[in-house]
Amino acid sequence: MFESLKKKFSETVGKITEKVSSGQEPRSEEDKSEDRVPESIPEGKPEEEVRTEEPDDTSSEEPSPGAGEGGSGFLSFFREKRITEKDVDDVLWDLEMALLESDVALEVAEKITTELKEELVGRKVKRSTEISEYTMEALKKAVKDVLSVDGVDLPQLVEKKKPLVIMFVGINGTGKTTTIAKVARYFMKKGLEPVIAAADTFRAGAIEQIGQHADKLGVKLISHRKGADPAAVAFDAVSHAKAQGKDVVLIDTAGRMQTNVNLMDEMAKIKRVVRPDLIVFVGDALTGNDAIEQAARFDEAVGIDAVILTKADADARGGAALSIGYMIKRPIIFMGIGQGYDDIMEFKPEWMIEQLFA
Numbered sequence: 001m002f003e004s005l006k007k008k009f010s011e012t013v014g015k016i017t018e019k020v021s022s023g024q025e026p027r028s029e030e031d032k033s034e035d036r037v038p039e040s041i042p043e044g045k046p047e048e049e050v051r052t053e054e055p056d057d058t059s060s061e062e063p064s065p066g067a068g069e070g071g072s073g074f075l076s077f078f079r080e081k082r083i084t085e086k087d088v089d090d091v092l093w094d095l096e097m098a099l100l101e102s103d104v105a106l107e108v109a110e111k112i113t114t115e116l117k118e119e120l121v122g123r124k125v126k127r128s129t130e131i132s133e134y135t136m137e138a139l140k141k142a143v144k145d146v147l148s149v150d151g152v153d154l155p156q157l158v159e160k161k162k163p164l165v166i167m168f169v170g171i172n173g174t175g176k177t178t179t180i181a182k183v184a185r186y187f188m189k190k191g192l193e194p195v196i197a198a199a200d201t202f203r204a205g206a207i208e209q210i211g212q213h214a215d216k217l218g219v220k221l222i223s224h225r226k227g228a229d230p231a232a233v234a235f236d237a238v239s240h241a242k243a244q245g246k247d248v249v250l251i252d253t254a255g256r257m258q259t260n261v262n263l264m265d266e267m268a269k270i271k272r273v274v275r276p277d278l279i280v281f282v283g284d285a286l287t288g289n290d291a292i293e294q295a296a297r298f299d300e301a302v303g304i305d306a307v308i309l310t311k312a313d314a315d316a317r318g319g320a321a322l323s324i325g326y327m328i329k330r331p332i333i334f335m336g337i338g339q340g341y342d343d344i345m346e347f348k349p350e351w352m353i354e355q356l357f358a
């Protein structure tokens, strides 16, 4: 999962460490006066020889701590190195390009690189291990900031409201139907009783498809005939849940293109009729920036509260997972990680950090 992002982050740490510790790049006079150490020392050259090559004005500089303690200039360099813009600019540019290639949204790629630069430039470092540790921590922090989106506390919501009404929106082919079955299973494992509303009355086979999942799971399905009013199906499901003391209502909805006006009107009507406690956008992680675009359209039309990303198990790039929460300011609550009913996990930023930097 997310191998491409993982590789790019690891390469960035390596490149910054190499660049800063090698001191290969020519530094400005300002940098030199800040560092007060020789820039780089060709291998095998005695320190004195190098010092004579320094411009005259450096001779009046105070020695850096450690310099003149019998250590070499090379060692002093490590004691005193202050990370400059020149050390990181090229690497951060490469990182930004690599993030875009991995389907990370432009705004997110810029935020990560800008934050990383702010953390690194001006920082004094002593050893290459310190540079890599610090860069790694700074990168983790930048990624965590992007992933940490306030929002929904699902267990708390379930405790507060019975039945909890959740409406799932998203376009066809993203795995919405399977996801609803997985969420039903998630609640059942917590000892709660869900009911499913087959409110996708538009797509041929949709009612049968969700019906098969409901049968396998042993969950009550509320359905009408194909072409019926989806809002009426959702309403009946909520009424059933209230009458039977069920805990959660999971409403499947139709999923034509997000630009389809009729679809959005249909979603808005269901929302008006059943007033769901939570509207969850289901998107396919593999579609990258498209998933973000779809989420934004559904958000405009009906207002979404949270996101579930499917097929994260097959997602090598990871761009949608990294960007979607930040871009639409709504949290990812679950990730689909396979085709089985149990292949769903609660999303936590810490988990994603672990995946990306382990």
Ligand SMILES: Nc1nc2c(ncn2[C@@H]2O[C@H](COP(=O)(O)OP(=O)(O)OP(=O)(O)O)[C@@H](O)[C@H]2O)c(=O)[nH]1
Residues within 6 Å of the ligand: 170, 171, 172, 173, 174, 175, 176, 177, 178, 179, 200, 206, 255, 310, 311, 312, 313, 314, 335, 336, 337, 338, 339, 343
């Ligand atoms: N690998 C993997 N496959 C998934 C995941 N979620 C769903 N799928 C698969 O994606 C395919 C489509 O899933 P469906 O649930 O039928 O999705 P759908 O047809 O878009 O459902 P609608 O939204 O109702 O149109 C199925 O083969 C699912 O098993 C997941 O998290 N990981």
